[in-house]
Amino acid sequence: MPYVNIKITREGATAEQKAELIRGATQLLVDVLGKDPATTVVVIDEVDTDNWGVAGETITLRRARSKGA
Numbered sequence: 001m002p003y004v005n006i007k008i009t010r011e012g013a014t015a016e017q018k019a020e021l022i023r024g025a026t027q028l029l030v031d032v033l034g035k036d037p038a039t040t041v042v043v044i045d046e047v048d049t050d051n052w053g054v055a056g057e058t059i060t061l062r063r064a065r066s067k068g069a
Helices: 015-033 059-068
Strands: 003-009 041-047
Touching (some): 015 041
Parallel strands (some): 003 041
8 A cells, every 4th residue: 555645835735736636646656656546545744834944944934035035
């Protein structure tokens, strides 16, 4: 049973976009590895930008700085 965990920042991905991610990830496992879509699990975790860091700083800070530049 394949398990795929997609993590994105919580910034307004729509239900339709998340459904498309789930369909696409499932289909990728079917196409590449021959997995059964009926037993493929896809979970999307949405993470606040304050809880996601790159290069030692939060995404919130990085985005605020880039908007002010």
